[in-house]
Amino acid sequence: MASLSIGSASIRNPAFQPCKLNLNFSFLNGIPFHFFQVSKRPSKNQYKTAHFPLHSVSGSSVSSPLEADEEDDPTAELCYLDPEVDPQSISEWELDFCSRPILDIRGKKIWELVVCDNSLSLQYTKYFPNNVINSVTLKNALASICDELGLPLPDKVRFFRSQMQTIITRACNELGIKPITSKRCLSLLLWLEERYETVYTCHPGFQKGAKSLLALDNPFPMELPENLYGEKWAFVQLPFSAIKEEVSSLKTRYAFGAGLDLDLLGIEVDDNILIPGLAVATSRAIPLAAWMNGLEVCSVEADFARASLILSVGISTRYVYATYKKTPVTITEAEAWEAAKKACGGLHFLAIQEDLDSEDCAGFWLLLDLPPPPV
Structure with a gap:
């Protein structure tokens, strides 16, 4: 693994440049921020969407191509499977x-039911009247996707709306599918944004200014569970070229972590651009990474008002991951880290190590801080 850039050459007087990415995140006056010990308790962006290279959203289904005059019909439903993809290889779906x-x-x-996989090889949409919304309707609709496209039922289904958890969980359980609450449905989130602009706003029944009945949660952050505590942490950075290497080697090098399909998400960054991240060091790095691996880690953000870092997992769980003492230097550093995230379109990472100077990770998560979809 490439070494995390700790910026040790500028320990005593870090040069913060919020408008650029060559920032010196890291140590403060030679001493790293300290992560809470188990015995110690914490005290009480406008994201500009990159080009999202969808498969042909109005392309042909496996069985029958859509007519040309249907391609721009916002009332049309979609049932598409990339003919070049092995149906047996699609084992995880994303659902709204x-x-x-x-x-x-x-x-x-x-x-509307919207289903895809993370590569958008599978794309399915279906409209429903509001008086048939229940788990039976959803279960039957999921089964019909398999019947229409010759797909096996997936092993897992990810979804991001907590208010639909009961209906989705019940429908999935009856089909033998594992439901996973997660905001790592990035292909789905970006597809919904794209559909809002190209489909919903063009529908004859579109209501401008209408808000979703199911708003996304942003709850007050909770105390971090003891099993998730580390010992030290630091703001760090890696060149984008090294990020790509870490993502490509996740399956072979680490037991714990998660990457993103950067090509599909349309993320184009120069290889020498520094991507901001958070390094957590602990002597129990492997157990900590194992616990983190089951949490569907979504993002890390600096909360300036609370002088803390907030870890978002699942769909509506937020933890106070660490705190720092408010000083002009720490405030500037936290603001610079968030500015670097914004400059990278929300891209950042979390690395768990035995030591902050180590070149190896016990776990590595590439994260993307996206705003909620417009629907």
């Missing part, structure tokens, strides 16, 4: 089941 800012002839909001 929610109302849309569209009214039917009764003046009631239309609901």
